[in-house]
Amino acid sequence: xxxxxxxxxxxxxxxxxxxxxxxxxxxxxxxxxxxxxxxxxxxxxxxxxxxxxxxxxxxxxxxxxxxxxxxxxxxxxxxxxxxxxxxxxxxxxxxxxxxxxxxxxxxxxxxxxxxxxxxxxxxxxxxxxxxxxxxxxxxxxxxxxxxxxxxxxxxxxxxxxxxxxxxxxxxxxxxxxxxxxxxxxxxxxxxxxxxxxxxxxxxxxxxxxxxxxxxxxxxxxxxxxxxxxxxxxxxxxxxxxxxxxxxxxxxxxxxxxxxxxxxxxxxxxxxxxxxxxxxxxxxxxxxxxxxxxxxxxxxxxxxxxxxxxxxxxxxxxxxxxxxxxxxxxxxxxxxxxxxxxxxxxxxxxxxxxxxxxxxxxxxxxxxxxxxxxxxxxxxxxxxxxxxxxxxxxxxxxxxxxxxxxxxxxxxxxx
Amino acid sequence: xxxxxxxxxxxxxxxxxxxxxxxxxxxxxxxxxxxxxxxxxxxxxxxxxxxxxxxxxxxxxxxxxxxxxxxxxxxxxxxxxxxxxxxxxxxxxxxxxxxxxxxxxxxxxxxxxxxxxxxxxxxxxxxxxxxxxxxxxxxxxxxxxxxxxxxxxxxxxxxxxxxxxxxxxxxxxxxxxxxxxxxxxxxxxxxxxxxxxxxxxxxxxxxxxxxxxxxxxxxxxxxxxxxxxxxxxxxxxxxxxxxxxxxxxxxxxxxxxxxxxxxxxxxxxxxxxxxxxxxxxxxxxxxxxxxxxxxxxxxxxxxxxxxxxxxxxxxxxxx
Numbered sequence: 001x002x003x004x005x006x007x008x009x010x011x012x013x014x015x016x017x018x019x020x021x022x023x024x025x026x027x028x029x030x031x032x033x034x035x036x037x038x039x040x041x042x043x044x045x046x047x048x049x050x051x052x053x054x055x056x057x058x059x060x061x062x063x064x065x066x067x068x069x070x071x072x073x074x075x076x077x078x079x080x081x082x083x084x085x086x087x088x089x090x091x092x093x094x095x096x097x098x099x100x101x102x103x104x105x106x107x108x109x110x111x112x113x114x115x116x117x118x119x120x121x122x123x124x125x126x127x128x129x130x131x132x133x134x135x136x137x138x139x140x141x142x143x144x145x146x147x148x149x150x151x152x153x154x155x156x157x158x159x160x161x162x163x164x165x166x167x168x169x170x171x172x173x174x175x176x177x178x179x180x181x182x183x184x185x186x187x188x189x190x191x192x193x194x195x196x197x198x199x200x201x202x203x204x205x206x207x208x209x210x211x212x213x214x215x216x217x218x219x220x221x222x223x224x225x226x227x228x229x230x231x232x233x234x235x236x237x238x239x240x241x242x243x244x245x246x247x248x249x250x251x252x253x254x255x256x257x258x259x260x261x262x263x264x265x266x267x268x269x270x271x272x273x274x275x276x277x278x279x280x281x282x283x284x285x286x287x288x289x290x291x292x293x294x295x296x297x298x299x300x301x302x303x304x305x306x307x308x309x310x311x312x313x314x315x316x317x318x319x320x321x322x323x324x325x326x327x328x329x330x331x332x333x334x335x336x337x338x339x340x341x342x343x344x345x346x347x348x349x350x351x352x353x354x355x356x357x358x359x360x361x362x363x364x365x366x367x368x369x370x371x372x373x374x375x376x377x378x379x380x381x382x383x384x385x386x387x388x389x390x391x392x393x394x395x396x397x398x399x400x401x402x403x404x405x406x407x408x409x410x411x412x413x414x
Numbered sequence: 415x416x417x418x419x420x421x422x423x424x425x426x427x428x429x430x431x432x433x434x435x436x437x438x439x440x441x442x443x444x445x446x447x448x449x450x451x452x453x454x455x456x457x458x459x460x461x462x463x464x465x466x467x468x469x470x471x472x473x474x475x476x477x478x479x480x481x482x483x484x485x486x487x488x489x490x491x492x493x494x495x496x497x498x499x500x501x502x503x504x505x506x507x508x509x510x511x512x513x514x515x516x517x518x519x520x521x522x523x524x525x526x527x528x529x530x531x532x533x534x535x536x537x538x539x540x541x542x543x544x545x546x547x548x549x550x551x552x553x554x555x556x557x558x559x560x561x562x563x564x565x566x567x568x569x570x571x572x573x574x575x576x577x578x579x580x581x582x583x584x585x586x587x588x589x590x591x592x593x594x595x596x597x598x599x600x601x602x603x604x605x606x607x608x609x610x611x612x613x614x615x616x617x618x619x620x621x622x623x624x625x626x627x628x629x630x631x632x633x634x635x636x637x638x639x640x641x642x643x644x645x646x647x648x649x650x651x652x653x654x655x656x657x658x659x660x661x662x663x664x665x666x667x668x669x670x671x672x673x674x675x676x677x678x679x680x681x682x683x684x685x686x687x688x689x690x691x692x693x694x695x696x697x698x699x700x701x702x703x704x705x706x707x708x709x710x711x712x713x714x715x716x717x718x719x720x721x722x723x724x725x726x727x728x729x730x731x732x733x
Contacts, residue, residue, distance in 0.1 A: 272563045309563060311705035316560050322701035331695050339697035340726035343633040345713030352706070352713050357723055358697035361730035369730070372697045378706040396727060400720050407716045 016175045023128045024140045027177050030114050031170055032080040033132040034061050034090065034104075036068050039077060049131035049170035050080065053179065054103075054204040056110045059090065061169030062184055062195075063100045064287040066092060070221065071289045071334070071364075073214045080106055083138050091211040097221040098154065098228045098286055098295070099199040100184050102169075103208065114171055116197045117178040120157075123147045127159055127174060129183050129192070131167025139167070145180065149193065153232065153258040153295070154284045156193045157181045163192035222365040225286070225393050228295060229368075233398045236297065241409040246278055249351070249377065249385045250411030251301045258282055259297060271317050276303040286393065291332040294368070294393030298327050299406070305383040318376055318384055322356075326388045329370050337361045339372065348410040351385075352378045355407070359399065371399045379412055421518065422475055424454065424468070427504075427511040436515075439475070444468040446507070447480075460484050460508030468499075475499045475514055484508055534657045537607040550610035553617035554578050578613060585609045593659040604658055612651035619643030628702050629710040636702055641683050649675035 036046040048065030052058065059080065068076040069092050078090040090104040121127070122145075129141045143161020159172055163186045170183045172194050181194025212220065236256045244253035253261070261280035268275060279300040286295035304321070306314050341358040353375045362368040373389040389406050391399055424437040424444070437444075437454055445452045449463040456465070462482040469476040477497050479486040485493040487506035499505065501516040536542050558574035586609045590600035623643050627636035652671035657664070 270564065311707070313560050313563065315703045315705045317563060319701050319703040322703065323699060325696055325699065328696065333693035336695070337730055338691065338694060340723075340729060341697050341699065342719075342723055342726075343700070343702065344719055344722075345631050345709065345711065346716055346719045347713035348716065352709070354701070354703060355719060356697075356699055356701065357720070358699075359723060359726055359730065360697075374699065374701075376701070376703055378709055381705055381707075400723070404716055404720055 018175065020128060020140055020142050023173060023175075023177065024130075027114065027130065027171075027173060028083050028138055028140075030111055031130045031132075031138060032059060032082050032106075032109075033135075033138075033166075034059075034065055034169060035079045035081065036066060037077050037079055039075060045076065047132065047135050047166050048168045049166065049183065050104065051114055051130070051169075051171040051179070052111045053113045053116070053200060055113070057106045057108075058093070058113065058204070059104045059106060060171075060182060060200055060203070061102050061104060062182065063095050063097050063102045064184075065169045066090075066095075066102045066104065067287065067289055070095065070214065070217045078104065080104075080109070082109060082111075092217065093208050093210070093212060094203060094206055095212075095217060095220060096199060096203045096224060097288065098224050099195050099203075100287060101182065101195060101199055101203050103203050105211070114173070115176070115178040116201060117174055117176070117180045120147075120196075121145050121174050121180060125174065127161070127172050127180055129159060129161055129163055129167065129170060129172040129194075131163070131170025131183055133164035133166040135166055141167075143190065143192070145174075148196075149283075151257045151260065152284050153282045154286070155196055155199070156184070156284070157196050159183075159192045159194050160190050161192055162186070162190055218364050219366075221288070222367060225294065225365060225368055226395055228286070229394045229398055232295065232297070233394070233402060237402060237405050241405040243409040243411070244278075245413075246301055246385070247276065247303045247383070248380075248412060248414045249301075249303065250349070250409070250413065251278070251385065251387065252299070252406050252409035253278065253280070253301075255280070255297070255299075258284070272306050272308050273317060274305045274307070277301070288365075289335060291330055292335045293330065294362075294370075296329070296390065296392040297402075299389040300326055300387065302326070302386045303383065304386055307382070309382070311381040314382055315384075318386060321386065322374060322376065325372060325374070326386075327372075327390045329372070329390055329392050331360075331370070335363055336370065337363060341372075345378070346375075346407060348407055349412075351410050351412040353407075353410065354378060357403065359396075362393075367395055368393050369396055369399055370394075371403060373403055373406065375407070375410070377410075377412070379414075385410075421516060422470060423515045425513040425515055426454070426456070427513055439468070439470045441470050441472060444470055446512070454512075456507065456510045458508040458510045461510060465507050466505075477505060482507070534604070534608075534654050537604040537654070537658075538601075540603075543603050543607040543610075546607040546610040546614070549614040550578075550582065551575070553614040557617060582606070582609045582613055589655045589659065596659045601658060605655060608651055608654045608658075612647055615647040615651070616644060619647050624702060625704060625708060628704040629708050631709075631711050631713075633700075633702055637683075637700065641679065644679045645672075645675050648679055 030052045032050050034048045034050045035044040038045040048061055050059040050061035053060045066078050069078055080090050081087050086109055088109055089107040093105055094103045125145045127143055127145045133139050141161045143159050146158035146160050149156045149158050163183045167183045171179045172181045174180050179197050181196055184193050184195050186192040241252045242254045243250050259280050260283050264277045266275050281298040282296055285293040288294050337360045339358040339360045341356055343356040346353050346355040356374045358372040360370050371391045375387045377385040391402055422439045424439055426434045428434050445467055446454045447463050447465040448456055448461045464480050465482045466480055466486050467478045477499055479495045487493055488497055489504055499514045503514055505512045554575050562570050586606040589605035590602040594600045620640050623639035624636055649672045652675055653668050656667045
C-alpha cells in the first residue's frame with residue numbers, strides 16, 4: 001500500500017533541474033542534520049544527515065548514525081536541525097541494519113517527503129548528494145552515477161563525488177529531485193557509496209506501529225542478520241566448496257564473487273621461514289556499533305616452509321605463529337561473549353591437521369555467533385599449511401555447516 | 415703427650431653447652447683453677463685459684479675439691495668433695511662446666527649432625543653435582559636451540575643461559591644461607607646440585623607433558639599436566655633442600671614442601687583460572703604443535719570434531 005503511495009509519488013515527476021543551484025534551492029528544506037546527543041554531557045556525540053520520506057514527519061537516515069540509540073539506549077537521544085534552524089527530537093521507528101538504514105520520526109516538524117526514483121538512472125548520469133559534512137552546514141555535492149558495485153556482498157551504488165563524514169544518511173538525488181540512494185560511505189578520492197533506494201522503499205513499506213523499544217529493535221536486527229547470513233551461506237556453499245591448489249595442498253578458495261582474494265609471498269630470514277599467503281575477505285561488512293562489525297567471511301592460507309630448520313624447531317616456529325590470531329574480529333564486552341575453544345586432530349581428505357575451533361555469542365542479538373578456526377597441517381617435516389577462517393554474525397547451524405564445508409575442502413597431493 | 419694418654423678427654427664447655435676446648439689427659443693429677451700454674455686454666459671469676467684436682471688413672475677419673483669457695487658440683491645439683499666421674503658426666507665449677515668423655519663411648523644420637531642423612535647425601539658427591547649441572551646446562555641449551563632460529567652464537571647462548579643460571583646461583587645461595595643458620599655449614603654445592611636438577615626437571619617435565627599431550631591428542635589436559643609436573647618437581651626440590659638443612663620429621667617436611675610448591679606454582683595458575691571470565695576480544699589459543707612423527711593417534715572426522723563444540727552452545731546461551 002505504502003509502496004504504491006511511494007510509486008505514486010514517483011509518478012508525479014517534477015520538472016527537470018539542470019543546475020546545481022536549482023537542485024539545492026528546490027530540495028534543501030527536505031534535508032536535516034541529525035545529532036546524537038550524549039545525555040550526560042548534554043552535547044552532540046555524533047552527527048549525520050537525514051531526509052523526509054514516506055509519511056509526514058518520517059525521516060530516513062543511516063543505521064550507523066543512530067546505532068547509539070539501539071546499543072546504549074539510556075545514554076543517547078537523537079535530535080534534528082533543519083536548514084532554517086528549527087530543532088526537535090527524533091524517535092526511532094525501525095531499522096535495517098543489513099543495509100544501514102534507519103527510520104525516524106520528528107516530534108513536530110512536517111515537510112513534504114522526497115520522491116523516490118522508480119528506476120536507476122543511466123550510468124554517467126548526474127546526481128546530487130546533500131548532507132551536513134563535518135557540521136559545517138548543508139552542502140550539495142555534484143557527481144556521477146556509476147551503477148552497482150561489482151562483487152560486493154551488500155548491494156551498494158557507486159557515486160563518483162565526495163561524500164564526507166556527517167553526510168551519512170543524506171539523499172542522493174537525480175535531476176528530478178528523486179532519491180536514487182542514501183549516502184553511506186566513501187573510499188576516498190571521490191569514490192563514494194550509496195544505499196540503493198529500493199531498500200528505503202522496503203523499510204518504509206514495513207509494518208511500523210510507533211516508536212520501537214530497545215528489545216524490539218534488537219529483535220529486528222537479529223532477525224535481519226539471521227536472514228542475511230542465510231543468504232550469505234546459500235550463496236557460498238554449494239554441494240562442495242570450491243577449492244584451489246596451493247603448493248602440494250588443496251585449499252578452499254574462490255568461495256564467492258563477493259569474497260576478494262589477494263596473494264603474497266615473502267622470506268622471513270629472522271625465523272628462517274619462507275611464506276606464501278593467500279588471503280580472502282568479504283569486501284563489505286555490516287555496522288552494528290563502533291566496536292562491532294558483522295556479516296563477515298575471511299580466510300587465509302599460509303604455506304610455511306623452511307630449508308634450514310629441523311622438524312622440532314620448525315614446528316616450534318609454527319606453534320609460535322599460532323599463538324596470536326592471524327585474523328581478528330572486533331567486539332567488546334557489551335556486545336559479545338568470550339570465545340570458547342577446542343583443539344584436536346582432524347582428518348581431512350588425506351591431510352591430517354591440528355585444528356582449533358572457537359565460538360562466541362552476541363550478547364544482545366539472540367541466535368548470532370562468531371567463529372574462529374585455525375588449522376595446521378601435519379604431514380611434512382619442513383613444510384606446512386596454516387589456515388585461518390573467521391565467520392562473523394552466523395547462526396549456530398550455519399557456522400557448523402560452513403566450517404564443515406571449509407574443512408572438507410582441504411586435501412594433500414604431494 | 416698422647417703417647418701415655420689414657421684416652422680420657424676433658425671438655426671445657428661454654429655456657430651454651432658448646433665445647434670450648436678439649437684436653438687429652440695422662441695418668442696423674444690434673445690441676446684445675448683460675449691461676450696460671452694449673453694444668454687446665456679456667457678464666458672464670460667464680461672459680462678458685464686452685465679449685466680442684468682430677469686424679470686420672472686408667473680405670474677412671476676422680477675429682478677432689480680443694481676447699482673451694484663456690485664448691486664443685488655434679489650435674490649442678492650435688493656439691494661434692496670427692497667423687498668418681500663417669501663418661502659424659504658434667505662437673506660444674508663457678509660458671510664453667512667440665513665434661514669427661516671417653517673416646518670409646520659412642521656419640522649419643524642427639525649430638526650427631528642431624529642434617530645430612532639419607533638419599534639427599536648423594537648431592538655431596540662431586541660427580542653427582544657435576545652431573546646435575548651438566549643436565550641443567552643441557553636442558554637450557556636445548557631449549558635455547560629450539561627457541562632460537564638465528565644461528566646459535568655465544569651471545570644468544572649467554573643471553574638464554576645467563577638469567578636461569580643467575581637464578582640458580584641465587585636459589586642455591588638462599589638455601590645455603592638457611593643451612594648455615596641451622597647447622598653452621600652452608601653446603602652450597604649440595605643446594606646447587608638440587609637446584610640444577612630441579613631446573614632440568616622443570617624443563618623435562620614441561621616438554622614431556624606437552625609431547626605426550628600432543629601425541630595422544632590430550633589437548634585440554636596439557637596445561638594441567640604441566641602444572642602438575644612443575645608442582646611435583648619443585649615439591650621434590652624443596653623437600654630435598656629441607657632434608658638437608660633441618661632436622662625434622664620427614665612426613666612433615668614432605669607435606670610442607672608439597673604445600674609450598676603448590677602455592678608457589680599454583681597461585682599464578684589459580685589467578686588465571688579466577689580471571690578466566692575476564693573479557694578478551696581474541697580467542698585464547700593454546701596451540702600445541704610437534705612434528706608429524708610425534709602424533710600417535712588418528713584424527714577425528716570433521717563432523718565428530720564439530721559435534722563436540724555443541725557443548726559450548728548452552729554455555730554461550732547463558733551469557
